[in-house]
């Protein structure tokens with residue numbers, strides 16, 4: 001693996017290019033999750049150069065590298081201005097999950113003894129992860145079965161003295177709808193409970209959509225009772241990955257997120273984030289993206305996103321066998337199938353046509369669906385996207401639903417997954433046609449390519465047939481085998 005002697009940079013870059021040949025494309029709008037494309041190459045170029053410029057600055061010690069303090073103040077300041085409280089204290093983090101982890105930690109430490117996080121079933125799993133890491137308990141509340149917005153009434157019943165934090169999303173990722181932030185924040189405030197708004201995906205989008213004419217309810221730090229809000233710049237801020245901002249109502253709550261240690265004979269530790277040593281590259285990239293686009297740039301992207309979403313929702317409504325779940329308020333659209341059109345098969349068919357549509361499993365009474373995040377680049381290709389969805393839906397209708405091997409979910413559910421070693425698990429997967437190690441083998445990734453990946457419809461159908469805890473156990477095994 002490690003060469004005896006150093007290799008030239010051209011050779012290294014060529015190898016990276018070859019390795020990436022089987023990846024989903026990060027530009028062009030044919031991948032409707034994971035990546036955010038403005039469609040403006042010069043903006044991304046500015047970000048890349050600024051990222052590289054700041055790459056080797058270590059955010060471990062702000063006194064050593066004042067450039068990073070100045071940049072962080074500017075980036076956090078821009079987010080605070082957009083999200084209803086100019087000057088609000090904040091932290092630049094590596095992403096939504098880290099912002100959420102810190103919001104939960106701050107709330108926990110602000111309310112000693114309170115150990116519950118109350119959240120809608122549509123909230124991002126980062127809260128479950130935070131609760132798991134921080135020793136808290138999750139109390140899920142239902143969402144309305146038609147609108148998919150959290151039930152304020154259920155929050156009212158669930159919040160009490162034991163609650164460390166109430167969580168709402170603006171919007172939720174699965175259906176792209178905004179929870180009743182004002183109602184829940186008021187209920188929380190009345191009980192002295194902090195309220196976090198997860199605006200990871202929507203924080204840097206909803207204000208532009210509102211300015212472009214969309215009806216967006218109040219959701220930010222201007223809402224009484226909201227004590228913190230997370231906003232990922234590496235999503236609709238279009239910054240390179242590793243960029244999120246967590247804002248607090250006041251500096252006292254922000255201090256609860258910090259960590260300091262003098263319990264060793266080395267350098268003093270004072271961390272604003274979970275990570276200690278970390279590159280200032282993402283901060284430089286985020287700052288440059290904000291500067292390269294400016295207010296008008298984001299507003300124009302907001303207009304384009306709004307128009308593309310409107311056309312997508314309208315177009316999907318005309319495709320037989322498909323329907324949009326709820327009324328998406330942002331740019332995230334969930335498309336459910338029907339007994340005739342299996343969305344998992346549809347996703348496989350779309351993949352064959354060169355498009356990635358993200359499958360979402362059924363959960364808490366919400367049907368399985370495919371997720372589409374509309375970004376700045378989508379408008380230019382929205383007709384092509386609709387044609388692909390229609391063609392893939394037609395092919396899925398012809399193929400029929402994915403067939404779950406008889407007895408397999410029952411067999412899996414009956415296994416003690418912890419007792420299986422990775423090799424046995426891989427064999428089990430291979431018996432249903434899934435080669436878990438294919439993409440990880442050196443030399444095979446480029447040749448195999450996306451088109452020759454095994455169909456995922458059966459895998460998704462099997463997962464869908466299993467209870468969530470078994471799904472989780474299976475997913476951990478997938479990952480372990482993939483890296484073996």
Ligand SMILES: Cc1ncc(COP(=O)(O)O)c(C=O)c1O
Nearest residue numbers: 095096097124126173198200201
């Ligand atoms: C609403 C919401 N919260 C949190 C996250 C987690 O963000 P990250 O993947 O940056 O950790 C996401 C990611 O899509 C999200 O949509």
